[in-house]
Amino acid sequence: MPPQSLLTAPAPPRTTTVPSRTVLDRLHGLTWLYWLGCAVFALLLALTTTLTPHRIWGLCAALGYAVAAGLARRAPRPWGRPATAAALAGAVVLPLLVLIAMGAAQSEVHVVESSGSLMLHSGSPYLPHPTDVGDYNPYLPGMALFGLPHALLGATPLADPRLWFAAVFLAAMLAAARCTAGTGERPERSADAALLLAAFPAVALPPAVGGVDLPVIGLMCLGLALAGRGGSGTAAGLAMGAAAALKWTAWPLLPVGLVLLAVTAGGRAAIRAAVVSTLIATMAVVPAALANPRAFVDHVVLFPLGRGAVRSPASSPLPGHLLATYVPGGHALALGALVVAALALGVSLVVRPPRTVPAAADRLALGLGLAMCLIPATRFGYLAYPLVLAVWFRRALIRRADCSETG
Known part of the structure; x- marks a missing residue:
């Protein structure tokens, strides 16, 4: 029988755990x-x-x-x-x-407008014999859909591709927020976070002057969010396939998203998503590639790699560009480093697969950040990809900072 002193000893005082203040709150x-x-x-x-x-x-x-x-x-x-x-x-x-x-706009806007017209009238968004930078279309055929309003309606404000880029971006980001919303999270909080992110200079500049990367980023975030939610994998496959049909920069999403889906929903869901995403991307890419294989390779393979007949204007002084420009054999070195980075990302997915959406977003952001730095023809603006991926799924920091003042 325990000693009487232990039976009558007062219970230790209860301590109240004070939630740690977020960085945004402290600032x-x-x-x-x-x-x-x-x-x-x-x-x-x-x-x-x-x-x-x-x-x-x-x-x-x-x-x-x-x-x-x-x-x-x-x-x-x-x-x-x-x-x-x-x-x-x-x-x-x-x-x-x-x-x-x-x-007035960046050349990307005019490229998308022209690709929409070419797609409508010839079935391929690529000029067969490009002669200058403005003739090249480095995007995959799905991007031409944003040029169709201009092809159908002419030069009216509502037909400007930038409006459609921004609309798809915001819709996809808000849908991603709904998929990853925590218990009791109000929709307006996610909207506030989306607007605050949209006001950041690296995100605010593109929709005004060009914006071609915004729908790709939005669909990538949506694909990750749907993969993290589990389910049958069909919806995640649709989102990932739609992103992959727009631009090569979305393709690293596929292995990351499929691994996340395999962890959250099982192998069958991941296989189903792989089939759906591959089908969507194939339906977008293959017809245009078959219509003129040489033009397809010139526009979307050689030109972005800096191996086209005309040099790409994407020349921010990042490591890949500096290697290709100033080091003998630097172009091959940059591409070799890019391959090594891709392999390292693949190995990390096998050895330590991401189990949450933020973890998957971090892995994808790291891979894309390395790729953006190593591609010989690159721009600082491409860093919006890892920035949005790393920040968006941590928008709870914004909500907590805001809620701490409103009780």
Whole structure:
């Protein structure tokens, strides 16, 4: 029988676990500095760029971010809607409207418009004999669908591909948020997170000046979210296949998403998703490739790798480009490093498969980040892929920071 002293001893005092404050919460008082930093970046871009669309974006965005900084300085909540709305108005809506009215855009927009017309009239989105940079279409045939409104309606504002890029991106991101929503998560919180992410300069610049990567990123996030939810695998396969039909940069999603689906829903679901995604991508790519195989290879294989008859304008000073430009045999070295990185990603999926959506997104972000740095023809803008993937599925940080002020 236990000693009486133990029977009558008072219970230890209960301790209340205080949830750790998120980084965003701790930086509540510095929110205005974040927006001010964005304004400085946009203004510096406007002053230093030689591209007219980027200069217009920089001036408009600098104004929007400056207003957001002023609103955030006086706001009682860390990432309040008024500041985010001001940033979006200045960094996305205003420059997009101005550029559409001027008929100004990055060359990618005109490439997509031309590919839509070519697809409609010839069945292939690729010119058979490209002679200059603007004639090349480095995207897979699914991207031509965004050029069909222009081909059918002409040069009207609603036919501008940038509007459709942004619409697909936001719809896919919100659908991904719904798939990965936690218990009790309100839809408006996910919408706030999506808008805050859209206001970040690396994400706000593309829809205004070009935006061709946005639908790819959105569908990749949706494919991961559906794979993480489990199920039959059909929906995940559709999303992954749609992304793969747009651009080569989406193809690393397939092994990562299928491994995640195998972990969450089993091998049958993963096989079904693989079949569906392959079918979707094949239906989009094969007809155009067969229509003119040589043109297909020239446009979507040789040109992006920097081996086309015309040099790609994608030349940001990242390691792959620097190797290919300044080191003898550097092009082969860069491609070899790219292959090694792909193999390392594949091995990591076998040795340590991701078991959650954030883990899969991190693995994909790491792989894409390495690929973007090693591809000989690359742009800083491509880094939006790993950025969005790494941040979006951690949007709970934004919600908790916001909710901590509202109780």
